[in-house]
Amino acid sequence: MPATFNHTIIASLDGADSARFYTELLEASPAPSWGPFTNISLAGGVMLQFAAPPVQIQMQHYAFLVDDAHFDRAYAWLVQHDVEHWADPQMTRTGETNTEHGGRGVYFKDPAGHGLELITRPYF
Known part of the structure; x- marks a missing residue:
């Protein structure tokens, strides 16, 4: 099976706020969230996970x-x-x-x- 992109964690100051921003802008769907992650789903099953990092956020x-x-x-x-x-x-x-x-x-x-x-x- 060829490799496909599945998910990434995006560092955020407020996971829910970032998830809302991306969901509205990208017309994405909410996805089940767990632990420190607030998740959304893009086309093709790609998941974006938002979480506060333990260190300063790098752009x-x-x-x-x-x-x-x-x-x-x-x-x-x-x-x-x-x-x-x-x-x-x-x-x-x-x-x-x-x-x-x-x-x-x-x-x-x-x-x-x-x-x-x-x-x-x-x-x-």
Whole structure:
């Protein structure tokens, strides 16, 4: 069987708050939670687990591929919730999206400060 991505733990200051943020933005489903983890489920059975780390949170980058209709809904959600966003990872083009790689993209941060990216076309 070829390897597939199954789950990851995302360090968060408040697992429930982070799970809610990702669930609304990514149109994900809640998943059974246990122990220190608040879990959500993405397409293909991929689980995101949110938990407070025992050490200072180091910023990570997570990119999500969505279709054009989802991108429009997610971007409207970002604007409606006053989430600062950028067209570039250097955070110089505030309040914009990009059209690189043959699709659209946007960068922003989650409640714990992780760098997120939504794209409508894969890079390869």
